[in-house]
Amino acid sequence: MGDIVLRARGVTKSYGQDETRVTALRGASFDIRRGEFVLVVGASGSGKTTLLNMIGLLSSPTSGRVIIEGVDTTRLGSSGMAAFRNRRLGFVAQFANLLVDLTILENVMLPRQIAGGSWARGGRPRRDALELLRSVGLEAQAAQRANKVSGGQAQRAAIARGLINRPSIVLADEPTGNLDSVSSESVVRLMKDTAKRLNQTFVVVTHDKEYFGEVDRVITVSDGRVYEEEEDGQRAPGPGGRQGGAAAAATATVAPTTARQRGVLP
Amino acid sequence: MGYRPRLAKRMLFNRRGSLIGAVLAVTIGILVIHVNFVIFQGLYDAIVRDIGDYRTGDIIITDEDSFITRSDLAVTSWFERNPSVEAVTPRLSASAEINITKGGQLIEETRVPIVGVDPYRDIRASTVHTTVSEGSYVFARNSVVLGTNVARDLGGAAVGDSVKIMIVDRWGEEQVRRLVVSGITSSPGGQGFDYTVVMHIDTLRDMMAREGETGSFMVKMADKGQSAAVRDLFLRSFPGDDFVAETIEEASEEQLQGFRSGIAMINMIGYFGMMSSAFAIVTIQMMIVNGKTREIGILRALGARRRDVLVIFIMQGMLIGAIGAGVGTTAGLSYTFYAKETKMSFNNSLPLEVSYNWTKILQTALTSFALAVVASLYPSYRATKLVPVEAMRAV
Known part of the structure; x- marks a missing residue:
């Protein structure tokens, strides 16, 4: 595995104030290396999507740090975060979230356009987008409006869109949650193949762990706390647990001595 | 894009x-x-x-007192030399008592506005003649054109009828003329001569005992944009007279x-x-x-x-x-x-x-x-x- 792409340290997210305060994520600390395929699992309401939003810079943590490619993203302003999301992160959501006013090709090109690319025929963004669509098997649907394709095809297009800017990490939130089993398997295969072929890091929040089979790592979120799954099915705290702090206090009781070392900071 | x-x-x-x-x-x-x-x-x-077509033209010349004493020829010639001017016509106004005998009955109207026109010049400077709906415009010194409302008030006076017009002259004497109705004028919008009697300016001058005098001059411009310049030039050209020269906008301001x-x-x-x-x-x-x-x-x-x-x-x-x-x-x-x-x-x-x-x-x-x-x-x-x-x- 490659170098560390993402470091989360003591990431906490709370909503509300005083008596109405709810903590959705409690001191999450973990590392992700380049090329890893990581699943984030947990019960509904456990904090998986909150965790994804934190590392996807869609929401700011109440405390803690998210460092991607050596950049402390918690120090970025609104525009800086937007630019960072555009260049370094790819998103795949449960409902594909394509813009229905655009064609499949335009949707795939969109992150490149936001980064300042052109729509021009024969231009690099268009060539790259068509290449990606070819790789996800959607070349024939390139000119179709996004609302004219099936859920599985839309999700494949969303994956292509997530890859267009060659991001550091692709974040997928329940990518199979809205698909039938055939489409789900196809989408999972596509993501895993892409990860292998491009050495692309994927962080996938899912309820459907069984579709994914063997993956590099599984992170479990429970009651806002982050654990790493051991080979024997036990849970272990992330590196924050070893380094102390809220996460350590919260997770030390589960499997304090058997934490996998992969991805742990020195 | x-x-x-x-x-x-x-x-x-x-x-x-x-x-x-x-x-x-x-x-x-x-x-x-x-x-x-x-x-x-x-x-x-x-x-x-x-207002411009019927009453003032693009420029209207009046006198600070009441009547212009300078001759028609002098004023009209001055204007007609200017290439921006299309036509000029003199006008004279008065108020009259008018009556007609219809079916043996005398019908009388008082305080009827009278306008005296030079028919040959007026048809070039004004469009009043186009509002004559029956008969023809003033063509002789003994002809008169009645506004449609005046004709109605006179019991339906028609072309060919004879009307008697009485005007008090400058000396306070009553002057009476019997004139033949040559036409009836009718125009929409309230600015026409529907409540007025139009007659030859010389007849009116004679009745008012104002030989050679004029009430106003209507100037129709070929180039309306030059109205103010022509007006100013006119006033400078007759410094000794008491002329008042106004463009249509000034004259109709109120x-x-x-x-x-x-x-x-x-x-x-x-x-x-x-x-x-x-x-x-x-x-x-x-x-x-x-x-x-x-x-x-x-x-x-x-x-x-x-x-x-x-x-x-x-x-x-x-x-x-x-x-x-x-x-x-x-x-x-x-x-x-x-x-x-x-x-x-x-x-x-x-x-x-x-x-x-x-x-x-x-x-x-x-x-x-x-x-x-x-x-x-x-x-x-x-x-x-x-x-x-x-x-x-x-x-």
Whole structure:
């Protein structure tokens, strides 16, 4: 595995104030290396999507740090975060979230356009987008409006869109949650193949762990706390647990001595 | 084309109902202004036209006292030497008592306005002769043209009837003439001679004992833009006389002031209509923003900045404004064209003076465009305030 792409340290997210305060994520600390395929699992309401939003810079943590490619993203302003999301992160959501006013090709090109690319025929963004669509098997649907394709095809297009800017990490939130089993398997295969072929890091929040089979790592979120799954099915705290702090206090009781070392900071 | 204008256009054009609603709002605002302009400005211009054509010309020359003593020839010759002047005619006014015997019954009218005209010059400088609906204009010293209302008040006086006219001359003596009705004049709009009697100026001078004197000179300009210059030149050329020279606007100022206030008020109503259009655009764009919450969230997640979202929705406002201004102006110009070609008249009588005021047309189009853009600012601002995570949940 490659170098560390993402470091989360003591990431906490709370909503509300005083008596109405709810903590959705409690001191999450973990590392992700380049090329890893990581699943984030947990019960509904456990904090998986909150965790994804934190590392996807869609929401700011109440405390803690998210460092991607050596950049402390918690120090970025609104525009800086937007630019960072555009260049370094790819998103795949449960409902594909394509813009229905655009064609499949335009949707795939969109992150490149936001980064300042052109729509021009024969231009690099268009060539790259068509290449990606070819790789996800959607070349024939390139000119179709996004609302004219099936859920599985839309999700494949969303994956292509997530890859267009060659991001550091692709974040997928329940990518199979809205698909039938055939489409789900196809989408999972596509993501895993892409990860292998491009050495692309994927962080996938899912309820459907069984579709994914063997993956590099599984992170479990429970009651806002982050654990790493051991080979024997036990849970272990992330590196924050070893380094102390809220996460350590919260997770030390589960499997304090058997934490996998992969991805742990020195 | 960058992604922002493309998205702005697609988002708008894929919601045809909203687009049509917003464009209609702008169109109606502009159309109201154009219709107001055609009708009320047309009415105003028609009144100005009639005052000029029937009573004052483009310049009217009077005397500070009451009568001009300089000869007709001297004044008309001076004006007719100027290439900007088309024609000049003298006029004289008085008040008379007039009666007629119809079916053995004497019908009498008092305080009837009398206008004396030089028939040969008058038909060049004025269009009163075109308002003669029966018979012909004054052609001899013993002929008279009755306004249609005067003829009616005289029991239905008709062409060929004989009327007796009594005027008190400058010495206080009653002067009576029996004249033959040569024509009846009728014109809509209230500026014509429907309540007046028109006779030969020499006959009137004779009756008033004002030989060679004139009440006023009507000057019709070939180049109306030179009116003020010609007026000033005339006054400088006759420094020893007590002439008063006024352009039509100056002479009719009091009469037109009321109309102008009315037009200003109607225009205000039109602009309020336009403001209502702006509110309609705010509402429609808010609907678009609310309907596109998820898309805004996706855009933000993909890296679009708040500024980009703002630009997309302001561009939509610009599109609405541009299309609305285009459609509205086209509709307004079509109405103006229709009004002009069909010689639209006010109250089915007074033909409106329909004109294309390009400055006002452009001003109206630009104002509505600007209002549409301004109206899009708040919805655009609201769009930027959507939090990506929250926005993406709106499925």
